[in-house]
Amino acid sequence: DIGWIEVICGSMYSGKTEELIRRIKRAVYGKQVVQVFKPKLDNRYDETQVVSHSQLKLTSIPIERAEEIFLHLAPRTQVVGIDEVQFFGPEVVSVCEALANRGLRVVVAGLDQDYQGRPFEPMPQLLAIAEYVTKQLAICVVCGNPANRSQRLVDRGERVVVGAAGAYEARCRKCHRAEPTEA
Ligand code: ADP
Numbered sequence: 525d526i527g528w529i530e531v532i533c534g535s536m537y538s539g540k541t542e543e544l545i546r547r548i549k550r551a552v553y554g555k556q557v558v559q560v561f562k563p564k565l566d567n568r569y570d571e572t573q574v575v576s577h578s579q580l581k582l583t584s585i586p587i588e589r590a591e592e593i594f595l596h597l598a599p600r601t602q603v604v605g606i607d608e609v610q611f612f613g614p615e616v617v618s619v620c621e622a623l624a625n626r627g628l629r630v631v632v633a634g635l636d637q638d639y640q641g642r643p644f645e646p647m648p649q650l651l652a653i654a655e656y657v658t659k660q661l662a663i664c665v666v667c668g669n670p671a672n673r674s675q676r677l678v679d680r681g682e683r684v685v686v687g688a689a690g691a692y693e694a695r696c697r698k699c700h701r702a703e704p705t706e707a
Pocket residue numbers: 534535536537538539540541542543575576577578661662663664665694
């Protein structure tokens with residue numbers, strides 16, 4: 525089998541998780557054997573399910589490190605999905621490569637920019653090695669234009685603040701501020 529890597533990227537609320545779920549569900553209609561993974565730290569909505577902001581859900585395996593995918597990988601699996609892939613370290617890049625080289629279809633979704641608008645590693649590396657790249661846009665909640673940035677609303681001084689409700693909103697380039705703004 526020929527494997528490949530698909531990356532779905534964009535800001536928060538841009539529909540990355542919805543699109544990942546859509547692709548995985550279509551693979552299941554096609555009788556493909558799928559496994560979906562997500563970082564354990566993302567337990568916002570559910571411990572084991574991938575959940576979109578619009579409440580679409582998909583069963584997944586929570587893992588702490590990307591290499592754990594190899595421990596869980598069933599021999600018959602043909603499609604691997606990973607949500608919130610930016611929460612894994614740089615080693616997720618070689619894990620995706622290895623899976624694709626084995627002939628698996630690898631579909632990953634993640635934030636391409638952090639809350640200050642900087643590239644969110646390892647997304648630049650994944651975008652570079654992927655066969656297919658989809659960049660999604662949300663709607664700016666300030667002006668209504670297409671939004672490619674995630675505005676942090678609370679100051680926690682860290683790069684990773686898992687999106688508790690009200691912690692982030694979608695903003696366009698013009699309305700985004702690198703410093704957190706009170707809503
Ligand atoms: P992501 O995984 O990129 O954060 P989700 O797939 O979880 O996004 O959610 C996308 C959904 O969020 C949209 O289909 C819509 O129902 C909802 N939504 C809420 N706020 C916005 C916004 N500002 N722009 C676009 N969609 C939004």
